[in-house]
Amino acid sequence: MKEWDSFDKIVKAKGVWLTDSKGHKMMDAVASMWCNVWGHSNPQLIKAINQQSKKLQHSSQFNLTTEPAEELADSLVKISPGMHKVFYSDNGSSAMEIAIKIALQYWKNIGNKKKTEIATIENGYHGDTFGAMSVGYVPEFFGKFKKQLFSTIQFTVPNKYKMPNGFTLADYQNQCLDKIEKGFSKKDNIAAFVMESGAQVAGGVIIYPKGFQKKISQLCKKHDVLFVLDEIATGFGRLGSMVQYEEQKSIPDIVAYGKMLTGGYLTMAATLTNKKIYDSFLGEFNDWKHLFHGHTYTGNPIAAAVANENLKMYKKNNLIKKIQKISKVFEKFYDEISEIDIVGDIRHKGMLMGIELVKDKKRKTPISPKKSINKIFFDEGKKNGIYLRTLGNIVMLVPPLAISESELELLLKRTILTIKSAKSKVS
Numbered sequence: 299m300k301e302w303d304s305f306d307k308i309v310k311a312k313g314v315w316l317t318d319s320k321g322h323k324m325m326d327a328v329a330s331m332w333c334n335v336w337g338h339s340n341p342q343l344i345k346a347i348n349q350q351s352k353k354l355q356h357s358s359q360f361n362l363t364t365e366p367a368e369e370l371a372d373s374l375v376k377i378s379p380g381m382h383k384v385f386y387s388d389n390g391s392s393a394m395e396i397a398i399k400i401a402l403q404y405w406k407n408i409g410n411k412k413k414t415e416i417a418t419i420e421n422g423y424h425g426d427t428f429g430a431m432s433v434g435y436v437p438e439f440f441g442k443f444k445k446q447l448f449s450t451i452q453f454t455v456p457n458k459y460k461m462p463n464g465f466t467l468a469d470y471q472n473q474c475l476d477k478i479e480k481g482f483s484k485k486d487n488i489a490a491f492v493m494e495s496g497a498q499v500a501g502g503v504i505i506y507p508k509g510f511q512k513k514i515s516q517l518c519k520k521h522d523v524l525f526v527l528d529e530i531a532t533g534f535g536r537l538g539s540m541v542q543y544e545e546q547k548s549i550p551d552i553v554a555y556g557k558m559l560t561g562g563y564l565t566m567a568a569t570l571t572n573k574k575i576y577d578s579f580l581g582e583f584n585d586w587k588h589l590f591h592g593h594t595y596t597g598n599p600i601a602a603a604v605a606n607e608n609l610k611m612y613k614k615n616n617l618i619k620k621i622q623k624i625s626k627v628f629e630k631f632y633d634e635i636s637e638i639d640i641v642g643d644i645r646h647k648g649m650l651m652g653i654e655l656v657k658d659k660k661r662k663t664p665i666s667p668k669k670s671i672n673k674i675f676f677d678e679g680k681k682n683g684i685y686l687r688t689l690g691n692i693v694m695l696v697p698p699l700a701i702s703e704s705e706l707e708l709l710l711k712r713t714i715l716t717i718k719s720a721k722s723k724v725s
């Protein structure tokens with residue numbers, strides 16, 4: 299914290315540009331913490347917020363419902379194959395807590411007392427609350443709370459860049475899947491398998507090899523383990539498809555959405571379940587099968603109204619197709635980026651790129667300057683007119699999804715300049 303004696307004050311923003319109180323402009327390569335879709339100050343989204351706030355700004359979702367929340371639930375179920383009902387919350391961590399609670403309670407509801415353990419893959423991230431920290435354990439982030447976290451069964455993620463010598467990716471993936479299958483066979487107490495859908499984002503942009511997620515979903519079915527997906531960072535177009543699990547051919551029992559749901563304008567998240575799970579919560583009052591969970595701002599109608607407008611805009615503007623086309627711009631810069639001597643690896647899918655910085659390309663040892671890499675890159679990025687946030691030694695490019703081709707080119711050119719100018723400070 300000492301490194302940050304002051305923070306730049308953002309006073310306004312338009313499109314992909316943030317403006318601070320001194321009038322400096324920076325391109326938002328972080329998409330307001332990975333959630334911005336259409337850029338800032340979008341008139342249609344602002345109109346949706348204004349209109350709804352004049353009608354109903356908030357109403358309890360306990361015993362009641364609202365029109366925007368109902369419309370949104372219908373739309374979410376429509377775009378999510380296999381899903382049946384929606385449970386609202388107001389941030390991604392809560393959506394994952396809810397997913398975990400639903401999964402654990404499902405087994406209790408159907409009378410199975412054994413299934414109480416959660417399995418995950420290492421290096422995942424699902425939020426900063428205690429349940430989310432437990433299933434997404436990242437030692438650097440959560441080590442200080444380890445004693446208070448519940449234990450999970452963790453399996454290895456097939457990270458191509460960190461693969462043991464002598465393996466092909468296919469071999470390595472099979473080895474990882476074998477371990478999962480063996481784990482499932484040995485234990486009959488696993489309630490659910492929780493993972494990010496398509497890629498681990500906060501874990502450093504680890505994009506799963508083809509077939510990995512599908513195979514896990516099949517193993518879950520075979521061994522009667524609930525399959526829980528976190529699409530909070532990877533759904534809604536970030537990886538180039540609306541619903542990432544559709545592309546991965548791996549229909550879950552429970553899925554969580556957040557971040558881009560409202561276009562990045564208001565805080566809202568959703569946990570969806572299939573009919574089998576939903577039905578297990580239906581009982582007589584004294585059966586105590588319902589889910590004891592709810593937040594004050596659950597299903598907020600203004601957030602739901604802006605989410606509804608956001609979803610209409612995805613369709614009207616054919617956003618997913620546009621992302622698939624424009625994200626090819628990243629590929630044009632692969633060579634130029636990888637030639638920089640502190641760049642060890644580039645990982646990219648859709649509108650997401652992670653650039654891993656190393657001291658030694660051959661040994662793949664991460665750079666480890668005395669100052670935080672994030673601070674160095676923030677300062678250097680600012681000089682080049684971009685707002686960057688690194689995660690450990692990974693430079694993250696997570697722009698607003700509707701960024702134009704020319705803006706994305708500019709972002710990549712400025713990122714290259716930033717890595718080059720930061721080089722002497724980090725090595």
Ligand SMILES: Cc1ncc(COP(=O)(O)O)c(C=O)c1O
Pocket residue numbers: 389390391392394423424425426494499500528529530531532556557
């Ligand atoms: C995959 C994933 N799940 C959950 C979360 C937590 O969401 P929130 O920050 O809204 O609590 C994040 C946040 O970055 C995330 O990347």
